[in-house]
Amino acid sequence: MGVAIRAAGEGERELVVRLLDEAFQDDPVSSWVFPGEEYRRRTHHRLMAAFADAVFADGRIDLTEDGAACALWLPVPADGPAGAGPDTGSGEGAEDGPAQVRQAVDPDNERVEQIARLTDDIHPSGRAHEYLWMIGVTPGRQGEGLGTALIGSALDRCDREGLAAYLEASSARGRVLYERLGFAFTGRALDLPDGPRMWPMWREPRTR
Template identity: 30%
Template structure:
């Protein structure tokens, strides 16, 4: 995959990158409304998140497309939903990984899947930037590289934004809002978002 900007070179991740990238995911997602809902205790959350995101990285590497930067400061896990979806949570040993919080993770998966669009698209399951490197456009560059590929094949993208800051970023990247999701039990609001292919990029402009 080509460089997104002169400062950020994007490539496909490999198994050798898994430990570093799962750490980026765990630390980037540690604060936030979904984490508060999934695992209220922050100490427990950190321990479980490192196991959980190691599992998500393995799943993405073997069933999807994991993009990263040459310095491993950012990661995005995509799935091709023009094909049958990857294995469900029951197939990736969620209970052993998340322990007493497994019911919340299963509920999150089920809620997301119930709202998932049926149209063919690529699904951005996770995107994260090392907390010490955030705010420098690395995440936007990582996504822009993949969006260019999607535009060339006239393929839409879909994701769920977990907070207003990310939602506003995705709006600037060409995503539009769909009906919000509210997690059960007074959980947070999430924003499903859809990005149609961009004609100018399809034309090579």
């Protein structure tokens, strides 16, 4: 039986934020941004809320019908900024987006700003594409294929529209999964200072 997927509405913001918060509590990058389990549990949800708000405003959040998994996608135009983080769109002062997010989320934590700037710096530019910013599956449902179904649904859209797709894998396990879906490592890894490695990955659209 297939996985039912639909676009999340803004009225489901709390559901999306809670899902992302739970899904990424033990993620290597989240653990680097918010070191210490207790600190992360108190603060991490604020960053997930900033991400969700940015995508509700400018992108699409795919949600499984049962609310157990979601994927955050942002369209990046060919002439858009290299990165696609919160508040980094066009307009005066847009370059201050990472600093604004830090101020809103956790002003004393420079890593909130640093992760945005580092991923912006490595983000490909020059071609329109869809950016898979985050995909989260509630811990009790991981391993059921929900993430694969979510990504596959969006990649079908990309193929129909002739759009490439891009993401950053935050674990070696995730990289293997994305490779199975047609993504390829760009060749330039991102090693966070005193932290984990991230793998930028690109997928060309497939013709049917």
